Amino acid sequence: MAADEGKMKIEKFDGADFGFWKMQIEDYLYQKKLYQPLSENKPEGMNDEDWTLLDRQALGVIRLTLSRNVAFNIAKEKTTAGLMAALSSMYEKPSASNKVHLMRRLFNLRMTEGASVAQHLNELNTVTTQLSSVGIEFDEEVRALILLSSLPESWNATVTAVSSSSGSNKLTFDDVRDLVLSEEIRRRESGESSTSSVLHTESRGRNSTRGNGRGRSNYRGRSKDRRSKSRNPNNSHSSKTVECWNCGKIGHYKNQCKSASKDHEAKAEANVTSTSGGDDALICSLESNEESWVLDSGASFHATSQKQFFERYVPGNLGKVYLGNDQPCAIIGKGVVKIKLNGSVWELKDVRHIPDLRKNLISVGQLASEGYTTIFHGDDWKISKGAMMVARGKKNGTLFMTAGGAVQLQLQQK
Missing domain, CATH: 2.40.70 (Cathepsin D, subunit A; domain 1)
Incomplete structure (x- = not known):
């Protein structure tokens, strides 16, 4: 749930990702000219009544962006500076357990096959930013290597090419990020055409034993046993569901087909x-x-x-x-x-x-x-x-x- 503040939407802070929420709320307070109460120092020339009102306005804005379970923990705070200090003490302190939690998130972060690179970069940057807020910094080369290491198996050739291209020079995160984004665009474009797609490597698990027949089954079992059965021309279930690779009809395998052989390689398909x-x-x-x-x-x-x-x-x-x-x-x-x-x-x-x-x-x-x-x-x-x-x-x-x-x-x- 988000708190609507004019045209801006600030996600309610529920105890996770304090650094991002803090950045958002501070930016909003500066935009609305309510930033001065973030410090305890009253500006010169402002009377006490105006200062108290300004502080109360900023305090109210911050409270509206807190979830119920977080707001109850700081209900006793009566000033903006006191409220922010209390939240920082609870959620921003660089405790060992917090560092371990963030490092685990970073080490376990891996882009799934077919996922958006932009979304993966957002998740990676979120974790590294949180680690930075607790005093753990990564240089450009380490961030670049973390990104390459988090890519899925289908990107192995790209990872090898990028890693080898640096030579004795250090990789930079921005360069690797741009290369990965460009590669995603290239893959997306090539995937849109069935007659001019660029070559790529995919993983296809095959059973050690293959049936003598040649046909494509409409039945798609997940286990290897099921797949093995669907390849067996003597299996009654598979013979009813397979598609012959010679004539294209359902109900028999290629080696059982009575039609004349056709040159399937002439088809304009990959x-x-x-x-x-x-x-x-x-x-x-x-x-x-x-x-x-x-x-x-x-x-x-x-x-x-x-x-x-x-x-x-x-x-x-x-x-x-x-x-x-x-x-x-x-x-x-x-x-x-x-x-x-x-x-x-x-x-x-x-x-x-x-x-x-x-x-x-x-x-x-x-x-x-x-x-x-x-x-x-x-x-x-x-x-x-x-x-x-x-x-x-x-x-x-x-x-x-x-x-x-x-x-x-x-x-x-x-």
């Missing part, structure tokens, strides 16, 4: 791929020039489907990925790819070869682990290593893409 050996999944869209490379802070690794791009290519069985229709696609090799960009050649290492992938991916997280710094600013991006700028480019729709293609090598026959 493909989802996940490594069979882990929980990472790469989400990519289908519309882009095959010579261009998409830059994203959530991609797990560099990847391309074009074998002719590779130099020092090493073939091998490096696992599988699964597309959105659960079709397995093999990672059949890796190597070095050289990209011609901005008049120079940039070398990407450990690029995976996935023939069925529809985009060329540059992983910001992998770049960070190799010592590169990636900066997104508005519609521009740039990558540097030390003092040398390696690459730069502009935003294309909702994708951060390179403007150049890979150097295609002419292999000599021995």
Whole structure:
């Protein structure tokens, strides 16, 4: 409940967040020219009667912003200065228990997946401000690190990129805050388009055993046992609720389908791929020039489907990925790819070869682990290593893409 004071609303103080309430009430008293009674010193030239009236007016305003349980504790106070001193003694004193309580709040503070960054920043700033009021201060770098540490798992690649970008310089809270807010905007924009969404990493838990059938069940159980049952083509419940990934009809799996096979990859919708050996999944869209490379802070690794791009290519069985229709696609090799960009050649290492992938991916997280710094600013991006700028480019729709293609090598026959 809020106390209405003209056009302003001051939340009633109920014993929590005294520092914020104190700031609000002092600002209001100054706006209404009732601030003088906050000190016990009567202004020169003011008679006792006027001073008593002014003090009583300020006292009444403060009382109206207190909840019932707080107001009873200070009912005996008859002056504004005495009332504020009593409240400070009860709620602002830097006791050890109060410090422990605030530190626990700070350590347990973590942004939930999909939550607003602005709201999370507000909660973080509230706790650090309260700690400051009891004598615990954090410098800029510590505040920046606290913010990065409080981000959820889906932000891991961003955290790695930001942490690596500082080099020997200290992080500042304002810079990290601005980067996180910009990343949220980029993610929101990319999520609005199903055909040009930027790559990102998500966690998808998979059972160790997979059913032989291929279909999407309309039944969504939470437990792994339920999910396992919904994948079993012999299960009577699942056979009635699954959707065939070949013909799209309900009631059977793909391996039971009698319709002709269709090329689902031609659909203009995002493909989802996940490594069979882990929980990472790469989400990519289908519309882009095959010579261009998409830059994203959530991609797990560099990847391309074009074998002719590779130099020092090493073939091998490096696992599988699964597309959105659960079709397995093999990672059949890796190597070095050289990209011609901005008049120079940039070398990407450990690029995976996935023939069925529809985009060329540059992983910001992998770049960070190799010592590169990636900066997104508005519609521009740039990558540097030390003092040398390696690459730069502009935003294309909702994708951060390179403007150049890979150097295609002419292999000599021995």
